[in-house]
Amino acid sequence: MITNFTNSNILRKKASDLIPGGAHTYSKGDDQFPLLSPHSIVKGKGARIWDVDGNEFVDWGMGLTSVLLGHAYEPIIEVITKELCNGVNFIRPSFIEAEVAEQFVEQIDSAEMVKFAKNGSNATTSAIKLARAYTGKNLILRCADQPFFSIDDWFISDTEVDNGIPKTTSGHIKQFRYNDISSLRAQIARYKEDGIACVILEPAATEEPRDGFLQAVRDECTKHNIILIFDEVVSGFRFHPKGAQFLYNVIPDLSTFGKSMANGFSISALAGKKELMELGGLKHDKERVFLLSTTYGGETHHLRAAQKTMQILNLNDYEVTQYIWSVGKRVKDHYNQCAKSLGIEKQTSMAGIDCRPFFLFFNEKGEPDTVLRTLFVQEMIKYGVLVQGLVPSFSHTESDIIQTEEAIYHSLKTLTQAIEKKNVSNQLVGEAVKPVFRRYN
Ligand SMILES: Cc1ncc(COP(=O)(O)O)c(C=O)c1O
Incomplete structure (x- = not known):
């Protein structure tokens, strides 16, 4: 049982005194984890991480979904290390920039430029x-779910935490619902005269597209000259x-990439139709767009990491992809079976798409229950398993999965007893997790 967080607690305090929120990413913050949790991580290997107290965990966060192959994955470390010795940033582009751009546009069907x-x-x-x-219009329609x-x-102007943003900014963004084409059509009809520039959504996040939803979004955008992102x-x-655009067979005008692309190393991409992308380039006589310009965008070692990651993902009939989907399904099925056998399936379940499942917790009234959620995470940590959602990687081994399945059973058993005795709050040490998007602490 892991219960010693002495060094983590010292660093927890130091970090929260020095860093607003105690972390450089909100979802890594103290308000996102139970008090009985590791604050600071020392290293990771495969799907395991170690904290500053020497505790070892199976990691189901995997760098906020960015680490797809595994922590410190050897083939990636190898190419990065090699490139570091050549220097990483120069006065003009490295030859690697065009090389990886070529590979990227071959990889992603909708990408003519990147x-x-x-x-x-x-x-x-x-x-x-x-x-x-491109459109000369202002309004953004974004998926609310x-x-x-x-x-x-x-x-951010369209969230609860809009402090510090001019009030005029939020008027430019409107919402529609996922898998509800009528809600998009209604918003287009309502705001068409005001000028809609684009529709932005994740092709799939918490649920898969149903009844041709994505194609219908594509058709609406084409019909009304709206850019689909x-x-x-x-x-x-x-x-x-x-x-996901390939998986669901719908082609956007523009798309954006990042996490998983370089196994946790920092790289993102904007890709799409040449006609649009070239507005940020040098080969036209229209008004110029200051598209993207970052000092570190062409860093060679991270581009090499992306190049190698893409190569690995393409191997053996997409073996990595098949594996992560199967691991997610297995853990999800196990969780739901445990919840059912313990009779708490109304209070908790795992839902979502198999390569990116998540946990659901409800109180007796069927409302989301953050106390129950936090208690679950607290108990999983005792068994050496660190979860928020479930992010499968290629490095999650049979023993990682078995440890997780056992931890799930024991943690859900604790939840069941707490629910029966109506003392869920008493079992939780510290406060329940809170939503990132909230107006006040
Ligand atoms: C769907 C989606 N888009 C964009 C971003 C922003 O990515 P980054 O944190 O690399 O800026 C995130 C980050 O979590 C995301 O989940």
Whole structure:
């Protein structure tokens, strides 16, 4: 049983004194984990991580979905290390930039041109800018059921945490529902006269597209001259090495990629039709678009990591992809069987797409229950398993999965007893996790 977090607690305090939120990513913050949890990680290998107290965990977070092959995956480390010795950033592009761009446009069917950067937000924000410049229109229609597209104002202004953003910004973004084409059609009809620049959505996030939804979105966009942007920062390379757009067979005008593309190393991509992308280039006489320009966008070692990751993902009939989907399905099925056998299937279940499943917790009234969720994570940690959602990787081994399945059974048993005795809150040490998008702490 893992219960010693002495060194983590010291660093927890130091980090929260020095870093707003105690972490450089909100979803890694203290408000996202139980108090009885590791704060600081020392190293990772495969699907295992070790904290500053020497505790070992099976990691189901995998760098916020960015680490697809596994931590410190040897073939990636090898190419990165080699490139580091050649220097990483120069006065003009490295030859690797065009090499990886060529590989990328071969990999992603909708990509006629591509521009690399470091963060997904850079890519999505640039896609929005390009769509606005191309259409000369302002409004953005974004999917309401998907939690995050960018740290930039165009998106954050449409969340609970819009402090510090001019109020005029949020008027430019409207919402529609996933798998509900009538909600998109209604918004198009309502705002068409105001000028809609683009529709942005993840091709799939928490559920798969039903009844030709994505194709219907494509058709609406084509009909009304709206740019269709697929945010594939999470789905690209994880759902399929050629993107979720390939899996579901729908071609966007622009798409954005990032996580999983370089097995955790920092790279993102904006890709799409030449006609649009070239507006940020030098071969036209129209008004120019300041598209994407980052000091580190062409860093050679991260491009090499992306190149190698793409090569590995294409091997053996997409073996990596098949594996992560099967691991996710196995754990999800096990969880739901345990919940059923313990009689708490109304209080908790695992849902979602097999390569990216998530946990659901409900109170007696059927409302989302964050106390129950936090208690579950607290108990899993005791058994050496660290979860938020479930992010399968190619490195999750049979023993990692068996340890996780056992931890699930024991943790759900604790939840069952707590529910029966009506003392869920008493079992939880510290506070329940909170949503990232909230106005006040
Ligand atoms: C769907 C989606 N788009 C964009 C982003 C932004 O990516 P980044 O954190 O690399 O800027 C994220 C990050 O979680 C995301 O999940």
